[in-house]
Amino acid sequence: MKKTLIDFEDFLKSNDTSIFESFHPYFQDAFWEMVVNGGKRFRPSLLFSVVLAHRKEKIKDSFYIALALEVLHTYSLIHDDLPAMDNSPLRRGHTTLHIKYDECGAILAGDALNTYAFHLISNSNFSDKIKVEITKSLSFSALKMLLGQACDCYFENKKLSKDKVDFIHLNKTAALIASSLEIGGIIALLDENAIKKLKFFGTKLGLYFQIRDDVLDSTSVESIEGKPTNNDTSKNSYVNLLGIEKAKETKEKLKNELLLELNTMQDNIQKNLKELLQSY
8 A cells, every 4th residue: 555655646746737838827836736735645545445455457547546536635625725715824734825826826726626637537547437437426526525515614603403514524525535435446346235335434434534633623733734723613513513522432433333344344445444544
């Protein structure tokens, strides 16, 4: 897994973005900047965990799909940081695009990354059938992400019930994480039941990560997280809804459920996912 991620980083940095060469003073740089500025590469890692377990020979071809996941996720972060949403000055330890350049450029860089994700899929080395299935999964998860974001923004400063907070984050955060595992299963040619199992696990994993992120936002410092902390006071976060101790308890309960679910998976996938998730 670690070797694959190193190879993926090399692929990412060598990727051709000459499509955006123009007389614009910064757009080509802004388009790629937030992608290469770090990040955990968590969604690509989920995909690689499944592909390495069942179709290792397709790992290099999967780089295009992994990059599609990463650039679509990065687009969502760029837009999430905009003044109309979180108005954040920092992301991944770097100045956000609307601060470094301007708001218009940041919006358009995010739009370009969103579109570029599907350009990458269409140019990947897979059959048309697999490319269609990948596109269906990623586009549907992106739509769910936007629905969650819309609800999250609209209901700021309005306390919601837990089922509605769950709805927001199952869409906003969990859908793309679930899609990463589902797409891994599609590339690995797993059967329908195995793919459904991965998607179910990914959905619960996404909820776990949201609660974990909410707890970290309340307890960490900016220099460690690489973004502003204590920034969710007006949002329907799990800490605001449940309190810090109850949020931690909910996180631990989800973690135990995930470990039980993980133990029912096929051996190779189980091994790879345990290795990936250990540090979380």
